[in-house]
Amino acid sequence: MKLVIINYGAGNIKSIQFAFKRLGVDAILSNNPDEIKEADKIIFPGVGEASTAMNMLKESGLDKLIPTLKQPVLGICLGMQLLCKHTEEGDTKGIGIFQTNVKRFTNKVKVPQMGWNVIKDLKSDLFKGIKESEYMYLVHSYYAEHCNETIAKTDYGLNYASALQHENFYGVQFHPEKSGVEGAKILKNFLEL
Amino acid sequence: MLTKRIIPCLDIKNGRTVKGVNFVDLRDAGDPVELAKQYANQGADELVFLDISATLEGRGTTLDMVLHVAEQVNIPFTVGGGISSVEHVDALLQCGADKVSINSSAVKRPELVNELSNKFGSQCVVVAIDAKQIDGQWKVHLAGGSIPTEIDLFEWAKEVEERGAGEILFTSMDHDGTKNGFANEALARLSEELNIPIIASGGAGNVQHFVDTFKEGKSDAALAASVFHFGEIPIPELKKELKSNNIEVRL
Numbered sequence: 276m277k278l279v280i281i282n283y284g285a286g287n288i289k290s291i292q293f294a295f296k297r298l299g300v301d302a303i304l305s306n307n308p309d310e311i312k313e314a315d316k317i318i319f320p321g322v323g324e325a326s327t328a329m330n331m332l333k334e335s336g337l338d339k340l341i342p343t344l345k346q347p348v349l350g351i352c353l354g355m356q357l358l359c360k361h362t363e364e365g366d367t368k369g370i371g372i373f374q375t376n377v378k379r380f381t382n383k384v385k386v387p388q389m390g391w392n393v394i395k396d397l398k399s400d401l402f403k404g405i406k407e408s409e410y411m412y413l414v415h416s417y418y419a420e421h422c423n424e425t426i427a428k429t430d431y432g433l434n435y436a437s438a439l440q441h442e443n444f445y446g447v448q449f450h451p452e453k454s455g456v457e458g459a460k461i462l463k464n465f466l467e468l
Numbered sequence: 469m470l471t472k473r474i475i476p477c478l479d480i481k482n483g484r485t486v487k488g489v490n491f492v493d494l495r496d497a498g499d500p501v502e503l504a505k506q507y508a509n510q511g512a513d514e515l516v517f518l519d520i521s522a523t524l525e526g527r528g529t530t531l532d533m534v535l536h537v538a539e540q541v542n543i544p545f546t547v548g549g550g551i552s553s554v555e556h557v558d559a560l561l562q563c564g565a566d567k568v569s570i571n572s573s574a575v576k577r578p579e580l581v582n583e584l585s586n587k588f589g590s591q592c593v594v595v596a597i598d599a600k601q602i603d604g605q606w607k608v609h610l611a612g613g614s615i616p617t618e619i620d621l622f623e624w625a626k627e628v629e630e631r632g633a634g635e636i637l638f639t640s641m642d643h644d645g646t647k648n649g650f651a652n653e654a655l656a657r658l659s660e661e662l663n664i665p666i667i668a669s670g671g672a673g674n675v676q677h678f679v680d681t682f683k684e685g686k687s688d689a690a691l692a693a694s695v696f697h698f699g700e701i702p703i704p705e706l707k708k709e710l711k712s713n714n715i716e717v718r719l
Contacts (some may be wrong), residue, residue: 287592289577293539321591382663385688387591387634389665391718392470410718411472412544414591414634431470453544453566455508460583 276466278302281341281354283331288320293352294452298463308340313411315346321353325377325417326355326365341370347468348444349401355439355446356417364417373439373446375422384432387416392429394437394449399426401438401445403464409457411449412450413437419448471716472682473513473689474703475667476696478503480519480549484528487620499509500533504541507696510703512543513718516569516637516691531563538564546594552576554583554637558624561588569637572610575617575624578631594667597625600641606654613641621654622661629662636662637691639669640641647673647695649697652685659686660663665704667691675709 278295280288282304295302302318305311319341321328340385341348341358350358359369362377369377380386393408418435422429427438430450440445445465452459479486480595484498502517517537519530527550534547547560548569557568574581584593598613599606599621606621616702619640625636637660640651650668658666668681681687695701707717 287561287564287566289538289562290566293564294542296539322591384596385555385663385665387664388470389591389635390470390689414544415499416590426667450544455542459542 276300278318279305279311279316280318280320281292281311282458283328283337283411284336285356287322290450291318291320291452294459294462295466297378297455298459298466300466305356306335306337308336311337311340312344315363316468317344317346318350319348319350319354319358321357323353324365325353325356325362326367329357329365329367329369332357332370338370342372344444347465349465350444350446351452352415352448352450355448357417358439358444358446362417372441372444373419373422373424374441375420375424375436375439376466377417377419379417380432387414389414391454392431392449394427394429396428397426399438399440399445400468401440401447401461401464402427404460405457411437411451411454411458412447415448419446469716471513471718472687472710473516473626473667474511474678474706474717475516475689475691476507476512476703477516477518477691477693479693480517480533481521482523482526484575490696494519501536501540504537504545507703508541508543511688511707512696512703512716514543515541515545516588517545517547517549519547532661534560534563534565548594548596552580554580554587557584557588561592564599567592567594567635569596571596571598574613574628575610575619577607578627581628581631581633585634590632590634592638594632594635595625595628596637596639597621597628598639598641609641613639613644622657625662629664634710635665635667637667637669640671644669646671649673649677650681650685650687650690651666652681652687655681655685655687659688661703665689672701675706678706678710679713681714682710711715
């Protein structure tokens, strides 16, 4: 199993690397296109501001490489959002794998959403063994709108897509690497896809 | 629904936990990693490590500790205490900390909040505020509450929100250590005037205090140390009790 975590400078990737290490898999951190292409599984992380992260992807040409990948790719948090068509954060055009847009939560709820919330209507092998309404840890100010690629839903002032899937591309808004034992199961499921 | 969070706080000196800890099945109560794992298993939603080391050397060992916690603990954690530069925060996040909390350094140089939120994102910037009432006014205090300032709690909280803080950790010096409950009136006002999450700290003595701070204090999370460390309030029982009071928690 060759697992690569795309390392393009956006966010805390140590936690993801450690989470896989706890599952017995040594992930490689890389921004090298050849190494990424050769991987069996790919994690596309991201924490921070969308337009800055997108610029970093462009600088390394990874924005062009990612849509060509054929192996399972898991976008986490901002990684998932950048796989969408567009995000309101910094008015940023995304990579466009998922046919949906990312918007800011309105101020009728506290922003960012920070803490544990439930994921529902689970529809993917990614969630094998995960019960409906399981708690996951989320930290975000922007959310993906529903589309027919929604594979998990969460309520926070409104109902939004907390996970998406298009062919070999998966995206989760929550942090499985920080979501206790159940989060680790999702990472394990991804490895077994 | 987003749940209310229960956050044990561990004081760390030279890489070791300092406050007396009374867990029967803990091999080494001074080992922050052991303790953190224990809390994660009990259902703590997050952890806060407060570094009270007085020396640079002591601080260095904390960086090691952060790395070990990140390696072994599968819930989010915040590191605070003596953080005053972008470089220091960078090092902590690189070691796997999810968030950092800054306190006196933000009062001395408020631009630090902007710098951190611009570089790392608001989600990892917690501003801790220690305050107590002087003639009926909540005034911010520095250096662990020992130095009073003229700064108003609510104005300061609003300012750091505007500068990009992702969360406020408010400790009432009037309540801290009393075990008489949290400063719910001030907490509720913070929650109403601000649109970022508020963590209540100082005063936890029994389960009802947690119920009250979530209901009356409108807090998003509650932090405590000794009631958890000495096993006075086991987290699983606390959460069950909160649930039976119709407060959303992760069980």
